[in-house]
Amino acid sequence: MLEIDGVGVRYGSSAVLEGLSWSVGTSGSVVTALLGPSGCGKSTLIRSVAGLEPLSAGSIRFNGVDLAGVPTHRRDFGVVFQDGQLFSGRSVAANIGYGLRVRRWSRTAIRERVAEMLELVRLPDLAGRSVDELSGGQAQRVALARALAPRPRLLLLDEPLAALDRLLRDQLAVEIAEIVRAAAIPTVVVTHDHTEAALMADTIAVMRDGALVQTAAPGRLWSHPADEWTARFLGVTTVVDADAVDGRVITPVGAAALDLPDGRVRLGLRPESVRARTEGPVSEDAVHHDAVHHDAVHHDAVHDDAVFGTVVSVADLPTGRRLRVATDAGDVDAVTSAPVVVGDRVHLELVPDRVAVIGA
Numbered sequence: 001m002l003e004i005d006g007v008g009v010r011y012g013s014s015a016v017l018e019g020l021s022w023s024v025g026t027s028g029s030v031v032t033a034l035l036g037p038s039g040c041g042k043s044t045l046i047r048s049v050a051g052l053e054p055l056s057a058g059s060i061r062f063n064g065v066d067l068a069g070v071p072t073h074r075r076d077f078g079v080v081f082q083d084g085q086l087f088s089g090r091s092v093a094a095n096i097g098y099g100l101r102v103r104r105w106s107r108t109a110i111r112e113r114v115a116e117m118l119e120l121v122r123l124p125d126l127a128g129r130s131v132d133e134l135s136g137g138q139a140q141r142v143a144l145a146r147a148l149a150p151r152p153r154l155l156l157l158d159e160p161l162a163a164l165d166r167l168l169r170d171q172l173a174v175e176i177a178e179i180v181r182a183a184a185i186p187t188v189v190v191t192h193d194h195t196e197a198a199l200m201a202d203t204i205a206v207m208r209d210g211a212l213v214q215t216a217a218p219g220r221l222w223s224h225p226a227d228e229w230t231a232r233f234l235g236v237t238t239v240v241d242a243d244a245v246d247g248r249v250i251t252p253v254g255a256a257a258l259d260l261p262d263g264r265v266r267l268g269l270r271p272e273s274v275r276a277r278t279e280g281p282v283s284e285d286a287v288h289h290d291a292v293h294h295d296a297v298h299h300d301a302v303h304d305d306a307v308f309g310t311v312v313s314v315a316d317l318p319t320g321r322r323l324r325v326a327t328d329a330g331d332v333d334a335v336t337s338a339p340v341v342v343g344d345r346v347h348l349e350l351v352p353d354r355v356a357v358i359g360a
């Protein structure tokens with residue numbers, strides 16, 4: 001267990017971390033992500049765990065031992081930074097074997113371990129290549145192999161994919177998580193990208209302004225963000241107040257079945273939380289007609305679900321068509337598979353399992 005207790009770090013007169021406490025499970029192949037916007041102090045926290053920043057307050061313990069007097073190289077933590085920081089002019093094998101030479105492993109043992117690491121990071125043929133002739137993705141795999149080679153007690157990855165392009169990032173995020181799980185080394189990965197955090201980690205800790213705001217499994221984080229800031233940071237674009245009644249929530253942009261205790265709730269909507277349709281079970285006229293002529297139960301069911309709006313923008317994204325829709329309750333983002341254009345009238349439906357419940 002990594003236990004961070006009341007930690008403070010200052011640069012000159014400004015406090016970057018203040019009273020930060022966090023426990024990270026370190027048994028086996030656990031990957032934890034530290035997720036937060038640029039400048040919130042993620043790197044500072046990781047650097048202080050690695051022993052690269054002095055604490056102005058609090059303590060950091062690993063498996064019950066206070067690390068205060070333990071210098072970086074005696075902590076047995078592996079660290080990989082954004083740009084890999086490989087030793088230029090040296091071969092891949094020399095880089096991966098570096099920590100083993102420092103620890104006075106025998107030449108045979110080093111050769112075997114380097115070969116094993118090259119297999120693990122899927123670069124078996126590159127041992128003799130100069131690290132100056134690697135692609136960005138290959139360089140980060142070599143940096144990972146170098147950090148894993150001495151069998152660290154904990155691996156700290158500080159934005160390891162930030163310098164790579166989007167496609168490579170998503171691929172390598174999954175691969176790195178597989179590699180560190182196969183090596184059974186507990187890992188903390190710093191990122192400002194929530195997709196990357198979810199691709200890699202079992203648990204995500206969200207950080208804001210030098211403090212942690214929420215720690216949870218990815219699915220729980222998306223469905224139950226702790227507060228409005230966290231919800232918006234995680235992709236919510238509209239926040240609405242709603243009433244929960246008898247297993248349904250009634251909001252200004254539609255109603256949906258959601259099993260919540262009766263009362264006021266605050267909901268976070270992402271574009272995919274709202275589905276827009278051009279044709280549906282009812283039209284505006286039909287709603288009006290039903291409201292006037294049909295029995296109360298039928299009228300309520302139709303009326304609650306049917307919120308109409310006007311399309312104000314359309315974007316065809318790789319994940320599908322996204323709309324901004326003006327409704328009586330304000331603009332809301334939505335997704336659709338219908339061929340709509342700006343100015344069309346659509347009706348909106350909430351997608352219950354895509355709706356976030358804030359602060360519950």
Ligand SMILES: Nc1ncnc2c1ncn2[C@@H]1O[C@H](COP(=O)(O)OP(=O)(O)OP(=O)(O)O)[C@@H](O)[C@H]1O
Binds near residue numbers: 011037039040043192
């Ligand atoms: N050596 C330093 N001296 C002074 N201020 C610093 C130093 N390092 C970081 N800071 C400041 O501390 C704050 C936190 O920086 P940190 O790098 O920890 O954030 P971060 O969350 O990792 O950001 P990013 O995602 O952009 O790397 C920032 O305001 C930064 O400008």
